Amino acid sequence: MTTITHDIARDVPRSARIDWSPYLVGAGIGILSWIAFGLFGDPLGVTTAYSRIASLFATPFIGADAVAQNSYWKSMPLKWDYGVWFLVGIPFGAFVSAVLSGTWRLELVPEVWKERFGPSVTKRFIAAFAGGVVIMYGARLAGGCTSGHGISGGLQLALSSWLFLGVMFATGLVVSAVMFRKS
Amino acid sequence: MLAIFGALVMGAAFGFLLQRGKVTSCNVIENQFRLRDFTVLKVMGTAIVVGGIGVLLLVDTGNSKYYVKDANMLAVALGAALFGVGMVVYGYCPGTALGAIATGSVHALVGALGMVAGAILYALSFDWLKGHVLNVWALGKVRLPDLTGVPDAAWFIALAIGAGLFFWWVETSQPKRA
Numbered sequence: 001m002t003t004i005t006h007d008i009a010r011d012v013p014r015s016a017r018i019d020w021s022p023y024l025v026g027a028g029i030g031i032l033s034w035i036a037f038g039l040f041g042d043p044l045g046v047t048t049a050y051s052r053i054a055s056l057f058a059t060p061f062i063g064a065d066a067v068a069q070n071s072y073w074k075s076m077p078l079k080w081d082y083g084v085w086f087l088v089g090i091p092f093g094a095f096v097s098a099v100l101s102g103t104w105r106l107e108l109v110p111e112v113w114k115e116r117f118g119p120s121v122t123k124r125f126i127a128a129f130a131g132g133v134v135i136m137y138g139a140r141l142a143g144g145c146t147s148g149h150g151i152s153g154g155l156q157l158a159l160s161s162w163l164f165l166g167v168m169f170a171t172g173l174v175v176s177a178v179m180f181r182k183s
Numbered sequence: 184m185l186a187i188f189g190a191l192v193m194g195a196a197f198g199f200l201l202q203r204g205k206v207t208s209c210n211v212i213e214n215q216f217r218l219r220d221f222t223v224l225k226v227m228g229t230a231i232v233v234g235g236i237g238v239l240l241l242v243d244t245g246n247s248k249y250y251v252k253d254a255n256m257l258a259v260a261l262g263a264a265l266f267g268v269g270m271v272v273y274g275y276c277p278g279t280a281l282g283a284i285a286t287g288s289v290h291a292l293v294g295a296l297g298m299v300a301g302a303i304l305y306a307l308s309f310d311w312l313k314g315h316v317l318n319v320w321a322l323g324k325v326r327l328p329d330l331t332g333v334p335d336a337a338w339f340i341a342l343a344i345g346a347g348l349f350f351w352w353v354e355t356s357q358p359k360r361a
Contacts, residue, residue, distance in 0.1 A: 018203055022222045023350070025204030026229025032196055033234035037247040040189060044197060046278040047302075054302035061303070072309035082190045087281065089194020094282030096195070097202035107288045110209035110274060112217075127272055128290040132280075132297025133304065135269025139277060140305040141312065142262025143252045146276040147197075149263075150227055153252055155235035157338055159325040160254040164263040169216075171267025176216035179271060 018101045033155060042082045043156075045148030046090075047139040049083035052076055116180055198282045207282040209274035209291070216271050221353045228346040232339065239335050249326065256320035258312070273297070 029044070036044050055073045058066075067073055098104040109124045117123060139145040142164050144153060150168075153161025204226045205211045214220035241247035270276050273294045275283055280298070283291035305312075328335050 018205060020203040022204050022225035023229045025200050025206075026226040027233045028200045029197065029204075029226065029230035030233025030235075030237065032193065032200070033230065034237040034241060036193060037238045037250075038241045040193065041247065041250075043250050044193075046281070050277060050298065051302040051305065054299045055306070057299045058303045058306065062307075070306050070309070071313075072306040080187075082186060085187050085190035086194035086197070089191040089196075090198035090201070090278060090281045091285035092191070093195030093198030093200075094202040094207055095198075095285035097199040098207075098286040101203070103202075103286065105287050107209075108290060110213070110288075110290070112210045112213040113274065124290050125293045128274070128294035129297035129300075131269045131271075131273025132294035132299075133269075133301040134265050135273050135275075135277065135294075136298035136301030137305050138262045138265025138267075138269055140262070140302060141316070142259045142266060143255070145266070145278065146227070146270075147278045149252065149259075151230050151234065152250070154227070154231040155238055156249050156251055157235065157327040157335065158249075158251040158254070159322065159327055159330055160252045160256075160259050162327065163254070163256065163259050164266075167260050167263035168267045168270070171264045172216045172271050173218075173267075175268050175271040176213070180213075180217055 018097075018103055029151060030155070033152065036152075040082060042086075043148065043152035044086075045083065045144060045152055046087060047136065047145045047148060048076065049081075049087045050136065051140055052078045052081075052084060053087070112180075197278070198285070201279055201282045202286060207275075207279050207286055207288075209283065209288065212276070212279065213271070213274050221350075225350060225353075228350065232343050232346055235342070236339050239339065249324075251324040251326055254320075254322040254325045255317050256322060258317045258319070261316065269301075 033044060036042055051072075055067050055070075055078050058073075095104070108121045109119055113124055113127075117127075135145075142149060143160065144150075144164065146168075149158075149161040149164040154165055201207050205222055206226055211220055211222050215223035238247065242249060266276075273280070275291055275294065277298060280291045280295055284295060327333070328338060
């Protein structure tokens, strides 16, 4: 694994590496949570707003009527609320950070994937799409993601969120061990 | 208008921090689950402890309230298991994926379309889930201090010490990287 990190380090010029401590970043997200709770009354989260937006994409496939009649989207209709704008802000901030640090780069197949499954872009795209389907279905079923459950729920000491964290990491470890086993 | 601006700034700050913390990198996330890089746990652990203590003070002083998600134990467990599968196959979680797209990750964008499909599938199966899964072991908006009788402060002291020891162990046992 050290070899992987070193390879990445070699590819990117020294000036173009991000070196913020993960603890500093974590503390920053923690402080962001204070503001989210205290000022906006809306904890950090992603997938609730994401599923509101998904109703837009559903219309061409199942029709506007079916979307309007759907009981889930009735309880969670598309509205341009705090959560949706928060969602829009995420790529914006990440883009600014990547450009400022010189770490913006086109990535079709990530290194870890390439090492195990080869350079095929098609293969990686199919896996990414399938993984995306499963992760969002799971997030909605659980009621949140790594942000909404993991961080916002975890810091509230919510039972649901700590169950989420435990099961999510345990499953991820098993799947990762199988997926990256030495063949 | 001001509310929109506030939300955008909060999202941008979150996205900025995620990118600076390297968790918008698929390699970093995959290597967390392979136990070769503990960046994800360092970021999340610190965020939970720092965020939690502040929010506890805000709630105790009447400046905020809790927004706890329902403990539908079966649905959360099943959903979290699917989430773990998806996170390893995709290499991102939903928030980091949105950040990654903006840093040039094309496969993150492909997966984001998959996430749209996943959200639509969930909406279409919602009625069935509501009657068969979401209502199983539904304990409501329960917090660990209420459930156990152990006060909030004790939880955070334990979490801080546990996280501190764990990170100390990680830092001393992992090879130093220049």
